[in-house]
Amino acid sequence: MNNKLRVAIVGSTGYGGVELIRFLQHHPHVEITSVISSSSSGESIAVGFPHLTGVIIRPLDGVDPVEIAGRADLVFTATPSGVSAKLVPGLLEAGLKVIDLSGDFRIKDGAVYEEWYKHPAPSDELLQQAVYGMCELYGEEVKEKAFISNPGCYPTATLLGLVPAVQAGWIDPSSIIIDAKSGVSGAGRGTNLAYHYAEMNENFKAYKLNKHQHIPEIEQVLGHVAGSPVTVTFTTQLVPMTRGIMSTMYASLVGEHTDRELVDLYRQFYENRPFVRVREPGIWPSTKEVTGSNYCDIGFSVDPRTGRLTIVSVIDNLVKGASGQAIQNLNLMMGWEENLGLNMTPVYP
Ligand SMILES: NC(=O)C1=CN([C@@H]2O[C@H](COP(=O)(O)OP(=O)(O)OC[C@H]3O[C@@H](n4cnc5c(N)ncnc54)[C@H](OP(=O)(O)O)[C@@H]3O)[C@@H](O)[C@H]2O)C=CC1
Numbered sequence: 001m002n003n004k005l006r007v008a009i010v011g012s013t014g015y016g017g018v019e020l021i022r023f024l025q026h027h028p029h030v031e032i033t034s035v036i037s038s039s040s041s042g043e044s045i046a047v048g049f050p051h052l053t054g055v056i057i058r059p060l061d062g063v064d065p066v067e068i069a070g071r072a073d074l075v076f077t078a079t080p081s082g083v084s085a086k087l088v089p090g091l092l093e094a095g096l097k098v099i100d101l102s103g104d105f106r107i108k109d110g111a112v113y114e115e116w117y118k119h120p121a122p123s124d125e126l127l128q129q130a131v132y133g134m135c136e137l138y139g140e141e142v143k144e145k146a147f148i149s150n151p152g153c154y155p156t157a158t159l160l161g162l163v164p165a166v167q168a169g170w171i172d173p174s175s176i177i178i179d180a181k182s183g184v185s186g187a188g189r190g191t192n193l194a195y196h197y198a199e200m201n202e203n204f205k206a207y208k209l210n211k212h213q214h215i216p217e218i219e220q221v222l223g224h225v226a227g228s229p230v231t232v233t234f235t236t237q238l239v240p241m242t243r244g245i246m247s248t249m250y251a252s253l254v255g256e257h258t259d260r261e262l263v264d265l266y267r268q269f270y271e272n273r274p275f276v277r278v279r280e281p282g283i284w285p286s287t288k289e290v291t292g293s294n295y296c297d298i299g300f301s302v303d304p305r306t307g308r309l310t311i312v313s314v315i316d317n318l319v320k321g322a323s324g325q326a327i328q329n330l331n332l333m334m335g336w337e338e339n340l341g342l343n344m345t346p347v348y349p
Pocket residue numbers: 010011012013014015016017036037038039040063077078079080081083101102103151152153185186187188189190317318321322
């Protein structure tokens with residue numbers, strides 16, 4: 001007898017989608033019953049992704065909410081911003097549970113969403129219905145809900161690195177500067193000149209300075225935690241690697257705190273959370289130490305000369321920054337162990 005949860009993936013032919021397949025194939029309570037494509041339905045997914053030969057046998061299905069609801073109980077939408085906003089209402093109406101990986105439902109103020117994403121905002125009702133699924137902060141709210149908005153990749157690394165210190169009042173929120181770097185898979189699979197090998201190899205490229213769509217997402221959560229509006233300086237850079245985000249954050253300390261005290265504060269905050277690992281003082285994380293896994297690793301350095309704190313936080317953008325976190329949300333929604341299907345040791349070297 002098969003009583004597994006039936007799961008469909010829209011956007012299964014993108015980087016987030018194929019990463020969902022990699023993890024869900026090993027999930028003990030899940031069966032992938034439909035992989036969906038708007039451009040290649042009827043084809044085998046192995047045509048475009050030979051590494052999935054023999055893994056997914058069923059051909060790609062088309063994007064029809066009623067048909068999806070006939071095959072699945074829950075759907076992941078790993079679709080571009082703007083596309084999810086149009087697609088998700090029909091999926092919810094068809095009775096499906098939805099975990100959306102795009103930025104479309106994360107910003108709770110529709111006017112702010114339109115300012116940063118340049119697409120028409122979803123309805124206010126849907127924006128309020130979507131739970132912002134950062135499991136370590138809002139895990140209790142995710143439980144038993146039907147519609148989750150999965151956090152962005154940069155906000156995941158950044159917020160997990162900042163929130164405990166902001167909540168404790170140990171740093172001045174108005175002093176926060178975030179210097180973040182991402183591998184190119186963060187931009188998705190769609191071709192664009194900026195991501196060609198000759199453009200990116202042996203190159204570091206700053207982009208969207210002070211205009212990045214993740215700024216309001218980060219500020220929304222920090223404002224919530226701090227209890228008053230927070231604005232941040234946020235710099236994003238492409239670096240010549242495939243996966244990984246390193247977010248390096250700087251802030252002025254309030255009072256005197258040592259590296260040891262910070263480690264203890266963060267370990268207490270993330271006690272019993274399986275995917276945040278806080279480093280001993282003087283041991284800072286690197287992206288390779290989390291590649292292919294759902295871990296977020298965090299390290300600190302207090303500079304007593306300046307009174308400033310540096311926080312370094314790393315994730316794999318496709319796992320903790322997207323598909324792994326989405327499965328973590330699935331586990332919490334369904335009342336399962338948070339780490340089911342996600343106990344992958346990082347790929348090293
Ligand atoms: N890459 C990353 O590190 C992260 C990505 N995200 C977000 O996750 C989402 C997916 O990202 P990613 O996988 O990288 O993106 P990709 O560009 O790699 O894939 C997106 C997929 O969406 C599908 N798609 C495009 N238009 C439509 C449509 N109208 N209807 C249905 N499906 C459509 C396409 O497949 P097809 O043509 O076969 O339908 C495509 O393969 C995005 O919103 C992204 O911002 C979030 C965090 C991190």
